[in-house]
Amino acid sequence: MTAPLATPAVVVERREPAARRRAPRLLRSPSGTLGLLWLLLIVLASATARLWLPYPTEKQDLTAVLQTPTAAHWLGTDELGRDLLSRIFAAGAGTLLTTSIAALVAVGVAVPLSLWSAGAGPRVEAVINRVTEIVMSVPGVVVMLAVIGAFGTNLPLVMAVLGFLISAGVYRVLVGQAKSLQANLYVDAARVDGVRPVAVSLRHILPNMLTTILVQFVLIFAIALMIGAGLAFIGFGPPPPEPSWGGLIGSASKHVYDAPWLMVPTGLVLILTVLAINAIADALSVGADAPPAQIALGRAARRRRPIAAVSPAPAGVTGLAVRDLAVGIDGGTTLVSSVSFDAPAGRVLGVVGESGCGKSLTALALMGLLPAGLSTTAGSIHWGGRELATLTEQQLGTIRGHEIGFVGQEPMRSLDPMFTIGYQLAGAVRRLRRVPAATARREAEALLGQVGIADPGRVLRSYPHQISGGMAQRVAIALALAGRPALVIADEPTTALDVTVQAEILSLLRSLVRETGMSLVIVTHDLGVVADICDSVVVMYAGQVVESGTVFDVLDDAQHPYTMALLAADPHAITDGTPASRLASIPGQVPQPKDWPGGCRFAARCEFARAECHAPVELEARSAGSGAVRCVRAVDLHLSATRWTSTGVSR
Ligand SMILES: Nc1ncnc2c1ncn2[C@@H]1O[C@H](COP(=O)(O)OP(=O)(O)OP(=O)(O)O)[C@@H](O)[C@H]1O
Numbered sequence: 171m172t173a174p175l176a177t178p179a180v181v182v183e184r185r186e187p188a189a190r191r192r193a194p195r196l197l198r199s200p201s202g203t204l205g206l207l208w209l210l211l212i213v214l215a216s217a218t219a220r221l222w223l224p225y226p227t228e229k230q231d232l233t234a235v236l237q238t239p240t241a242a243h244w245l246g247t248d249e250l251g252r253d254l255l256s257r258i259f260a261a262g263a264g265t266l267l268t269t270s271i272a273a274l275v276a277v278g279v280a281v282p283l284s285l286w287s288a289g290a291g292p293r294v295e296a297v298i299n300r301v302t303e304i305v306m307s308v309p310g311v312v313v314m315l316a317v318i319g320a321f322g323t324n325l326p327l328v329m330a331v332l333g334f335l336i337s338a339g340v341y342r343v344l345v346g347q348a349k350s351l352q353a354n355l356y357v358d359a360a361r362v363d364g365v366r367p368v369a370v371s372l373r374h375i376l377p378n379m380l381t382t383i384l385v386q387f388v389l390i391f392a393i394a395l396m397i398g399a400g401l402a403f404i405g406f407g408p409p410p411p412e413p414s415w416g417g418l419i420g421s422a423s424k425h426v427y428d429a430p431w432l433m434v435p436t437g438l439v440l441i442l443t444v445l446a447i448n449a450i451a452d453a454l455s456v457g458a459d460a461p462p463a464q465i466a467l468g469r470a471a472r473r474r475r476p477i478a479a480v481s482p483a484p485a486g487v488t489g490l491a492v493r494d495l496a497v498g499i500d501g502g503t504t505l506v507s508s509v510s511f512d513a514p515a516g517r518v519l520g521v522v523g524e525s526g527c528g529k530s531l532t533a534l535a536l537m538g539l540l541p542a543g544l545s546t547t548a549g550s551i552h553w554g555g556r557e558l559a560t561l562t563e564q565q566l567g568t569i570r571g572h573e574i575g576f577v578g579q580e581p582m583r584s585l586d587p588m589f590t591i592g593y594q595l596a597g598a599v600r601r602l603r604r605v606p607a608a609t610a611r612r613e614a615e616a617l618l619g620q621v622g623i624a625d626p627g628r629v630l631r632s633y634p635h636q637i638s639g640g641m642a643q644r645v646a647i648a649l650a651l652a653g654r655p656a657l658v659i660a661d662e663p664t665t666a667l668d669v670t671v672q673a674e675i676l677s678l679l680r681s682l683v684r685e686t687g688m689s690l691v692i693v694t695h696d697l698g699v700v701a702d703i704c705d706s707v708v709v710m711y712a713g714q715v716v717e718s719g720t721v722f723d724v725l726d727d728a729q730h731p732y733t734m735a736l737l738a739a740d741p742h743a744i745t746d747g748t749p750a751s752r753l754a755s756i757p758g759q760v761p762q763p764k765d766w767p768g769g770c771r772f773a774a775r776c777e778f779a780r781a782e783c784h785a786p787v788e789l790e791a792r793s794a795g796s797g798a799v800r801c802v803r804a805v806d807l808h809l810s811a812t813r814w815t816s817t818g819v820s821r
Pocket residue numbers: 499505523524525526527528529530531532541542543544695762763
């Protein structure tokens with residue numbers, strides 16, 4: 171068994187903020203940089219054209235018609251002897267401005283719709299999807315020609331209509347990203363902190379979509395530029411003599427045989443501008459994917475179906491009391507059943523088991539944060555005089571963050587990469603404690619001190635990527651403490667950390683429990699963690715509790731073969747005073763819920779299994795010490811002091 175850990179020293183972060191010193195993504199691409207330079211040149215030259223144009227745009231010189239470049243006319247002249255350079259750049263501002271209407275409308279419609287759709291649940295999403303499908307099926311050219319027929323060649327209006335038609339496609343791109351962002355842990359953390367759905371969308375979803383929005387904007391701009399030029403080419407552009415790029419190409423096309431040069435300058439400017447925009451979009455889109463989605467929480471929680479029948483609150487339990495909790499797929503398989511435990515104030519409860527045993531689902535069910543498609547199907551969760559299993563999402567919202575804090579497995583995913591630690595932590599304090607901004611900032615600094623961070627000022631100013639994993643987990647714990655909860659649920663809080671940092675975080679959690687008197691439920695697959703910081707333990711296997719009791723009783727005198735096997739397979743465990751020469755192993759793996767047998771679920775892997783193990787087995791009081799065990803052979807194995815011996819891995 172691992173030795174108790176010392177209280178952690180205050181940690182000083184030394185990691186360099188390398189990523190923030192890198193050049194912006196656009197400038198890291200040579201083609202993107204060239205594209206940006208060309209676009210800036212065109213925009214600047216067009217915007218300031220009136221100041222530097224060599225000739226008025228309508229000035230005709232019938233002695234110099236259809237000229238190729240000369241010293242007087244650098245890009246040549248048209249059929250009326252008008253200077254091409256002047257006409258191209260005089261047309262630039264109008265062409266670019268009109269084009270941007272399409273991009274603005276497309277993005278302006280698609281962004282709010284995608285945020286709404288991603289956050290509002292499947293019904294709203296289905297309605298919006300159907301409407302956008304209808305818009306996408308409308309023939310855009312016909313609609314634009316109809317608008318021109320009805321309102322004349324009003325290019326801004328035509329571009330607005332084009333933007334609206336394109337918005338349906340942009341919506342389809344954005345809604346996918348918005349949904350995957352909604353599934354991130356930091357979004358769940360914000361919900362747990364009581365942030366309203368609109369604010370979650372604006373603070374956590376929108377900023378992470380900005381690159382995609384920008385890419386879509388420039389791509390639509392390029393498409394609209396070509397469509398606008400095409401319309402002007404066929405005569406639906408600004409009325410003559412006002413120049414436009416499409417109109418200039420249209421006029422040049424009439425002289426394609428006698429003065430082919432006339433097509434070149436405007437055509438080149440148009441093509442290079444479209445290429446530049448595409449290069450910018452390409453450069454921006456490299457690596458701009460949304461962070462990988464985590465388990466989809468939150469939205470499912472809003473649709474949670476509070477269970478009807480619950481057991482009465484157990485007498486004499488002050489903290490969390492869970493009785494016969496069951497979680498299942500809606501209308502299908504039960505994934506976790508009959509889970510019961512207490513987590514009294516000032517105590518630490520460990521929920522332990524291999525991957526797939528139902529630990530995380532149990533933890534998420536406690537907070538009403540089960541993934542979409544799963545719900546609590548039976549049992550009760552008594553907390554602070556209330557039955558959490560029957561509360562609505564709104565009622566749970568007043569408890570999560572305030573009374574119950576949550577620490578996830580991967581701290582980096584609990585932190586929004588777009589905002590500083592200070593912004594996120596102070597924001598959580600402000601929302602949860604309803605204090606002014608200055609107080610929240612001071613509290614945030616104090617919280618960082620409480621979780622052992624030596625230079626809170628600097629960490630508050632840092633972005634998540636500028637701090638190490640261990641530091642991020644301390645910040646995640648500080649976030650969970652922001653509302654001064656009386657219960658913290660930590661789902662494998664040390665899994666993603668290296669061994670030394672794991673020890674520091676465990677020690678920190680233990681000292682926080684001691685100092686604040688809160689209850690802690692810690693989910694882990696590591697009995698060493700249980701031995702280090704827990705007072706009591708629940709061992710889970712294949713969705714059931716197989717053994718429970720105080721840590722001393724269960725680890726010192728394991729009565730379920732699965733607990734014995736976990737102990738024998740733990741490299742830190744010394745079961746008989748001397749380390750064994752070989753580590754034990756557990757053959758096979760945890761069965762999938764569909765393969766659970768009717769009898770003991772561990773029987774197929776158990777070296778002590780007999781015929782009687784294939785009949786259903788209930789939890790019974792342990793024959794010695796506190797707690798319960800689910801094994802028909804428990805007494806028999808206990809009396810014969812049997813140990814798990816199956817080996818496989820050398821120590
Ligand atoms: N969203 C889901 N839909 C269907 N089955 C699920 C879902 N989430 C989990 N399960 C199943 O429920 C069982 C318990 O999963 P759970 O994530 O609680 O296990 P765990 O012990 O926490 O494992 P880990 O340590 O890997 O997180 C597993 O068999 C898993 O495949």
